[in-house]
Amino acid sequence: MPDQNPAAFFEVFTEIGIIEQLSRAVLEARLPKGLIAPHFAVLNHLVRVQDGRTPIEIARAFQVPKTSMTHTLKGLEARGLVDVRPNAEDGRSKRVWLTKAGHALRADTIATLAAEFAKLSEEFDVTRLADIRPVLRDLRIMMDAARD
Amino acid sequence: MPDQNPAAFFEVFTEIGIIEQLSRAVLEARLPKGLIAPHFAVLNHLVRVQDGRTPIEIARAFQVPKTSMTHTLKGLEARGLVDVRPNAEDGRSKRVWLTKAGHALRADTIATLAAEFAKLSEEFDVTRLADIRPVLRDLRIMMDAARD
DNA sequence: CTTGTTTGGTGCGATTTCGTATTATATTAG
DNA sequence: CTAATATAATACGAAATCGCACCAAACAAG
Secondary structure: OOOOOHHHHHHHHHHHHHHHHHHHHHHHHHOOOOOOHHHHHHHHHHHHHOOOEOHHHHHHHOOOOHHHHHHHHHHHHHOOOEEEEEOOOOOOOEEEEEOHHHHHHHHHHHHHHHHHHHHHHHHOOHHHHHHHHHHHHHHHHHHHHHOO | OOOOOHHHHHHHHHHHHHHHHHHHHHHHHHOOOOOOHHHHHHHHHHHHHOOOEOHHHHHHHHOOOHHHHHHHHHHHHHOOOEEEEEOOOOOOOEEEEEOHHHHHHHHHHHHHHHHHHHHHOOOOOHHHHHHHHHHHHHHHHHHHHHOO
């Protein structure tokens, strides 16, 4: 019988917060010196939604201020992982494109992490992870829509 | 048939990262000016594990450098939410205690969020959340143990 | 006891995050 | 067309995070 009191749902978010922290530490330990999780998140995002996004679109996707995204993109650009070029359709904005190096770093990092996950599967029933994925996805979609 | 390829598990952590970000925004919008999620996390932690912890114990629990915890505790202390007192059993360290105000802020915040969750339950089948809680808990315990 | 090592906490500087204000371009109203 | 408003990006400063170095207390070896 599932626990229905509000504190139970609060606990779900607490668990999610802790797991996020632990998984971020795992990710950052595998990134090249100077790159942190937000850098990787942007690379990953650009693959998932297609690159050529504007900085403000990316900032909104991550719910961070546009000034933070300016800074993150500067770091990626300085390392040659993205190209930031003027937007031909709007003189105010720019568009962000992944470079070869950007694609490669993202792919290599995921490959490395996949190997870690493989080891993880010896200790954890991965079908349980697969099972919660749709719930997390729906929760994310709902919360994403709920932000005014 | 659940998706077994490694990228599927990667997606689980991606979803968790996004949900953490969105839920943190919700939390911080309800905290008093100047308090951010880490402050609340410490208050909450001290209730869950009993207060009287040392700063380094708290830092380890959150996987953050001890210098970061010094800073966070300073903020909580300046607002009268915790008392940081010398540790009678070890002259090097201190112990952190919740004040009345600290207990109250934590309780009030949770009460406010519980009301939000209640509204949330009109849009989302909360039994699904309750169902994933044990999986998240076990995953957190496993990852927590796996960090060297 | 004395010395060397470990541990808890903090000072300091570098980087990140983010709010505010500013600039440049686009859009809308008249 | 001109003026007013809105939007994209950045400069700048404040606060947060964190690595490194340091100090003080505890612990261990002799």
